[in-house]
Amino acid sequence: MNASALIFIIIGLSLISYFSGRHRASVSAKSQTLIALPKHYGYMTAIWSGLPALLLIILWAMFKPAYLHEQIIQSLPASVILQAQDQLDLYVNSINLAIENGEPVEDPIMQKAMESYQVADSNSKWILTTLVFVIGLSGIIFSLTGALTKVQARVKVEKVIRIFLMLCSAVAIVTTIGIVLSVLFEALRFFEAVSFFDFVFGTTWSPQTAIRVDQVGSSGSFGAIPLFVGTILISLIALIIAVPIGLLSAIYLSEYASAKFRAIAKPALEVLAGIPTVVYGFFAALTVAPFIRDVGQSIGLTVASESALAAGIVMGVMIIPFVSSLSDDVINAVPQAMRDGSLGLGATQSETIKQVIIPAALPGIVGGVLLAASRAIGETMIVVMAAGLSAKLTANPLEAVTTVTVQIVTLLTGDQEFDSPKTLAAFALGLMLFVTTLVLNVFALHIVRKYREQYE
Amino acid sequence: MxxxxxxxxxxxxxxxxxxxxxxxxxxxxxxHQDVEVLETIGENILENPKFSTRNVNVFYGEKQAIFDASLDIGQNEVIALIGPSGCGKSTYLRALNRMNDTIDSCRVSGQLKLDGEDIYDKKMDPVLLRARVGMVFQKPNPFPKSIYDNVAYGPRIHGLAKNSTDLDEIVITSLERAGLFNEVKDRLTAPGTGLSGGQQQRLCIARTIAVSPEVILMDEPASALDPIATAIIEELIDELRENYTIAIVTHSMQQAARVSQRTAYFHLGKLVEVGETNLIFTNPRHQLTENYITGKFG
The missing domain is CATH 1.20.5 (Single alpha-helices involved in coiled-coils or other helix-helix interfaces)
Structure with missing residues (x-):
């Protein structure tokens, strides 16, 4: 039987096991006091019948290819095995192909290998099916014995549930670790070609690599400083826009606005967060950047048509809701008792906000700002469209700059080979970016934790 | 017959x-067996009072919480407001320094005068009123600041201290009068929220007296405290009477009997009976008061 049919059998056996366990327990509940509810006995026997069998199928699916491969190898005569590894792989591959397609083959060695494969395959399936039935039925049989109600069913069921929940949370962690490792290994490959110090402290970014050794003008330089300066410049402009506007609007919404106004204004502000970043990109490139250039020219400044200022301003608008919405929530979470205490001493509303509410809400506000900052650092589309691609090392917001994320996109767009420093540099940049936002997040968590319970 | x-x-x-x-x-x-309370019994009107309130009605939206309460509070007296839960005694107290203004749906009518000035007059600034009429709340609510800053908060915003020596003095006297100074003198910079419940409440009292109010309103100041902390607070109230007028809402009749000179009994938003504390507890004139005091309900 194949795996999907087995899964249906397992589900069926578990259901039977559940009902028989529950029934048995509710019958014995009439004559004795149970230590758990009848449904807990049902869950327990269902888990007994189903879970080990499911795990068995998963293990089988994981180890079957290796096991069958081993069977093929063992059936081969020494003359075949002793050839070179790649030749052997090719040979085994053709056997596998023949098995998959079900074609008749002439070669007696191959035929023998196919036979032993099929025997092993059907044997293992038989063993698996038998085991699934044995496990499933053993749960049902146990549910019919008198021993059932002596077991701490609820405790056991809850233990299984707890382990399941733990595994779910482990998925997120394992994924994060996986991402970090994959980026890390590619980045290490990059650092084999380009020195770490040149990358981190270099001031020129010109990611070119030679196709031929004697090519002219092919020496690339991978100094990441201009990119990080560009990123920081744009993020700073964005935060300078977003933090005051977001914070002040949060204060207005939570402390002064009427309930009616707040009910309309807060969702309206949050719409900003729902606009796709690429739309912000149009807005920045087609409306804000030309406007800034025109204004700059009218007062005699040279402004590039793609400028850090345009990208920063639009990005700032984009992250306003992060600051305002989170700040609004934490300001609202400050207990009314704090306001009453301050007002009861004869403080005005603005004194209360400045001296009691904002300090009490500060950890949450800082958390919101740092979240907005990591959002700004990771933002790509607006910068691609409005700030340009030239990796210029400048602090002038009126010039075109580029950011880490934009360079990653340009390095990896198109048909690329993943063996030149040019493409591998993207991973190194990604790693640096990841470390930067990670540090920011850890910092934010630390601040939030340090002050969290202060007013409770 | x-x-x-x-x-x-x-x-x-x-x-x-x-x-x-x-x-x-x-x-x-x-x-007065009838449950309907037609008028307040007893000495609710005083000569030359600190607070004078006439026909006070308080509404939360459509719901009326106080019905026609008329009560005077004398100079340097401690008046206890007692009554079963939800009878409106806290609402009445909060009307005295316009703390009810912070609740959008709340509306107050009637005449409330502090030293003859109408406190709901348009010209009356609630901020200045609350500096004159301080309030201590049921749950201790120290600010998330140091002990020193908690007490210095009021004097700072009202500019009561000319320099830092002045401010130090105000803080120390206030803490001393609240009976807290000896316990915290070595850790004035520690956060106020780190104190025990009873200490926090005394810190809140110190914070209130630091702005030198004329009246202190206390909304069940000891209900969240253990008996020892309660005893300290009660002793403190007795001492504060020399300089302040105090109105205290309490659930504990023993506490009302211990700390107050006059007692007002509220029932379902109506002021039922007012009188000398010892008389009200020994010889209540209204059936409802007697029922409450003898523990038939409440």
Missing amino acids: TTQVNGLDSLALRADDMATQNNSENLTADK
Whole structure:
């Protein structure tokens, strides 16, 4: 039987096991006091019948290819095995192909290998099916014995549930670790070609690599400083826009606005967060950047048509809701008792906000700002469209700059080979970016934790 | 007594009956048995009061919480406001320094005067009023600041101290008067929220007296505290009476009896009875007051 049919059998056996366990327990509940509810006995026997069998199928699916491969190898005569590894792989591959397609083959060695494969395959399936039935039925049989109600069913069921929940949370962690490792290994490959110090402290970014050794003008330089300066410049402009506007609007919404106004204004502000970043990109490139250039020219400044200022301003608008919405929530979470205490001493509303509410809400506000900052650092589309691609090392917001994320996109767009420093540099940049936002997040968590319970 | 009865025996019987009826009439006349409270009994009006309130009605939206309460609070007296939960005593207290303004749906009508000034007048600034009429809340609510800054908060915003020596002095005297100074003198920079519940409440009292109010309103100041902390707070209230007028809402009748000179009993938003504390607890004039004091409800 194949795996999907087995899964249906397992589900069926578990259901039977559940009902028989529950029934048995509710019958014995009439004559004795149970230590758990009848449904807990049902869950327990269902888990007994189903879970080990499911795990068995998963293990089988994981180890079957290796096991069958081993069977093929063992059936081969020494003359075949002793050839070179790649030749052997090719040979085994053709056997596998023949098995998959079900074609008749002439070669007696191959035929023998196919036979032993099929025997092993059907044997293992038989063993698996038998085991699934044995496990499933053993749960049902146990549910019919008198021993059932002596077991701490609820405790056991809850233990299984707890382990399941733990595994779910482990998925997120394992994924994060996986991402970090994959980026890390590619980045290490990059650092084999380009020195770490040149990358981190270099001031020129010109990611070119030679196709031929004697090519002219092919020496690339991978100094990441201009990119990080560009990123920081744009993020700073964005935060300078977003933090005051977001914070002040949060204060207005939570402390002064009427309930009616707040009910309309807060969702309206949050719409900003729902606009796709690429739309912000149009807005920045087609409306804000030309406007800034025109204004700059009218007062005699040279402004590039793609400028850090345009990208920063639009990005700032984009992250306003992060600051305002989170700040609004934490300001609202400050207990009314704090306001009453301050007002009861004869403080005005603005004194209360400045001296009691904002300090009490500060950890949450800082958390919101740092979240907005990591959002700004990771933002790509607006910068691609409005700030340009030239990796210029400048602090002038009126010039075109580029950011880490934009360079990653340009390095990896198109048909690329993943063996030149040019493409591998993207991973190194990604790693640096990841470390930067990670540090920011850890910092934010630390601040939030340090002050969290202060007013409770 | 509707049945017709004849003969001497029945006459005697009738006389007996009438006697008992008279008795019970006297009783009801004495105790105002009717649950409907028509007017406040007792000495609710004083001569030359600190606070004078007449026909105060408080509404939360459509719901009326206080009905026509008229009560005076005298200079340097401690008045206890007692009554079952939800009777409006806290609402009445919060009307005295316009803390109810912070609740959108709340509306106050009637005449409330502090030293003859109408406190709901348009010209009255609630901020200045609250500096004169301080408030201590049920749950201790120290600010998330240091002990020193908690007490210095009020003097700072009102500019009461000319320099830092002045401010130090205000903070230290306030803490001393609240009976907290000896316990915290070595850790004035530690956060106020790190104190025990009773200490936090005394910190809140110190914070209130640091702005030198004329009246202190206390909303069940000891209900979240253990008996020892409660005793300290009660002693403190007694000492504060020399300089302040105090109105205290309490659930504990023993506490009202211990700390107050006059007691006002509220029932379902109505001011039922006001009188000298010892008289109200020994000889209540209204049936509802007696029921509450003897523990029939509340």
